[in-house]
Amino acid sequence: MFIFFILGLLLIYFDKLYFIEYMFFFFNSCMVLYVLLIDWMSLMFISFVFLISSMILLYSMEYMNYDLNKSRFLMLMNFFIMFMFFLIISPNLISILLGWDGLGMVSFCLVVFYQNKKSYSSGLVTVILNRLGDLFIILSMIWMFNFGSWNFILIDYYNNFNYLFYISLMIMIAAVAGIAQIPFSSWLPLAMAAPTPVSSLVHSSTLVTAGIYLMIRFNEIFLKFSFLNYLLVISCLTMFMSGLNAIFEFDLKKIIAFSTLSQMSFMFMILCLGKVDMCFFYLLMHALFKSMMFLSSGILILNMNNNQDIRKMGGLIDYLPFCGLVFMFTLMSLCGFPFFCSFYSKDLIFEYFLMMDLNFFFFFFFLFSFFLTFFFSIRVIYYLMMMNFSMYNYLMIIKFESKILIISMIFISFIMLFFGSFFMWLMFYKFDFILLEFKFKILSFLILMFSIWFFFEFNNFLYSMKYLISLFNIFFFGMMWNMLFIKVNFFLNNFLYIGFFTLKIFEIGWVEYSFNNYLIFFLSKMVIFSQKFFLNSYKIYVLLFFMWFLIILLFNY
Structure with missing residues (x-):
């Protein structure tokens, strides 16, 4: 972990990269190679993945201690990390497909780990929607036969402009399915059926971020075509939808899943605006605080006898001080609170967005999504920390903060709190000139203050309308704006029916x-x-x- 980080610093300093390839065989004048791209970006991301995954594995040894299938769980987690490693170091579509397909396969095994009906249905939706990404990566591999190589880093971008449009379109659809943007958003909250350490690894640095990392690697192709405006619309709508869903949701893990969806849309948006370095920086910072958010929430849920309803919690800062404090810090980092790790990336992206020449539609959805992020973060803090404790029958089993669980969290928490400025000066040795008026400089802070006031003013009104909101949540927001209903009833059922028909005709x-x-x-x-x-x-x-x-x-x- 530290070796990869030091090597990444050296490659930044010397501005070098290493391209290593091993040829398997020729196929129709096209070489089938396994290629490694070792540059500062891949080494930095690998070091963060190894840091977070090592702490999560230490956490899992205690969290899954009483599970009968503990060894199988740890083996699947190691496979998950291995396939993510293959994806990170790959500038070749064959090795990218190896990592991407492996992530989809292992994620299905981890989502259905508890082996009940809910886990199986969630895993089925997850794996089928991720298989769309595999399909389009395979189609882009077929199209790249025109170039005689699957190494996208060696393509002449200027003389093959027309061919590159189709390749970039296919990889864009694969990345959108991997990041769970509209209309593929429904699988991300359903993946919460997996154990909490899996959710922490998936939402911080592996499966969800694989699509963003793929687009970062292909940025020289993407930024040349006009469909980035459509991607910008998709990212703004997904960020708006996830913020609204998080406001009306009461399941703690699903609220964190919607926050992940919102932050992925935020990264996707700034990537569509052409700022690849800002997107990668926020990807690393997001991995830090989101992993801590899931690990601390896992301890809270474990102490509440596996209850995930935030309405039944309250006052946990008195009973679980360390986990409650870490959870509050992660939510403050999610909001971009000053001097936390994400402040240096999120505030920079916010100011750069205000400098862009965009229309009112983007500004409205962007600023309103910012307000929704602050709103649901304050809502979670209020329900978990400030309300009176409402589950007195669990007082006998509460105050379970194991030393191993705390040790697994304290190291990443320290980096999350104190090293944001260090990473910013490390990666941005050349800054863009951002010139804004004072009112725009403090706009994010004003939105935060307004969201706090709005929550406490309208909290009683929202509580009095809880039955109407619950019905609206069940029939609209709980179904991901009815996208889940459309997919399950019209797509997945027909897909499974076709599979059963072909099985009956061809196989038997x-x-x-x-x-x-x-x-x-x-x-x-x-x-x-x-x-x-x-x-x-x-x-x-x-x-x-x-x-x-x-x-x-x-x-x-």
Whole structure:
């Protein structure tokens, strides 16, 4: 972990990268290679992934201590990290597909880990929507046969502009499915059926961030085409939708999942505006505080006898001081509170967005999504820390803060609190000139103050309308703006019906019966022919043919 980080610093300082390739075989003048791209970005991301995953594995050893399948869980987590490592160091579409497909496969195994109906349905939606990403990556591999190589880093971008449009379009759809943007957003909250350490790893530095990292690697292709405006609209709508859903949600893990969706849309938006370095910086900072958010919430849920409803919590800062404090710090970092790690990235992105020449639609959705992020963060802090404790029957099992759980959290918490400025000066040795008026400089702070006032003013009104809000949540927000209903009823059910139909016809139906009969008939005729040939029945005819052929040649000469 530290070795990768130090090597990344050296590559930043010397401005170098290493391109290592191993050839497997030629195929139709196209070399099938396994390629490694070692630069400062891949090494820095690998160091963060290894740091977070090592702490999560330490956390899992205590959190899953009483689970009967603990060893299987830890093995799947290690596979998850390994496939993410393959994805990070790959400038080649074959090795990218290896990492992407492996992440999808292992994520399905982890989502269905508890082996109940809810976990299975959630895992099915997750794996099918992620398979769309695999499909479009395979299509882009097929299209790259035009270049004679699958290494996108070696493509001549200027002389192959028309071909690159289709490749970038396919990889863009794969990345949108991986980041869970509209219309693929429904799988992200459903993945909360997995154990809490899995959620911490998935939402911080592996599966969800793989799509963002893929677009960062392909940024030279993406930034040349006009569909970035459409991607900007998709990112703003997804950020708006996830903020609204988090306001009306009462499941703690789903609220954190919607916050992840909001932050992924935030990164996607700034990437569409062309600031790749800012997006990568916020990706690293988001991995730090989001992993801590899930780990601390996991301890809170564990102490509440696996209850995840925030209405049944309250006053946890008195009973679980360390976890409650870390959880508050992560929410403050999510809001971009001054001098936390995400402040140096989020405030920079916010000011850069205000400098852009965009229309009112983008400004409205961006600022309102900022307000919603502050609003649901304050709502979670209020319900968990400031309300009276409402589950007195759990007082006998509360105050469980194991030393291993605290040790696994304290190191990343220290980095999250004190090293944001260090990473900013490390990565941004060349700054863009940002010139704003004072009212725009303090606009994010004003939105924060307004969201605090708005929450405490309208909290009683929202509580009095809780039954109407609950019905609206069940039938609209709980279904991800009815996208989940459309996918499950119109797409997944039809997809499964087609799969059952093909299974019945091809695998266990008349096609298999007829094919087997014809195959047996063909093989029997071939065996009879070979037997006659070897028993000298056909050798005479072959010899006569060759003699006749030689006589014709002699007479012609």
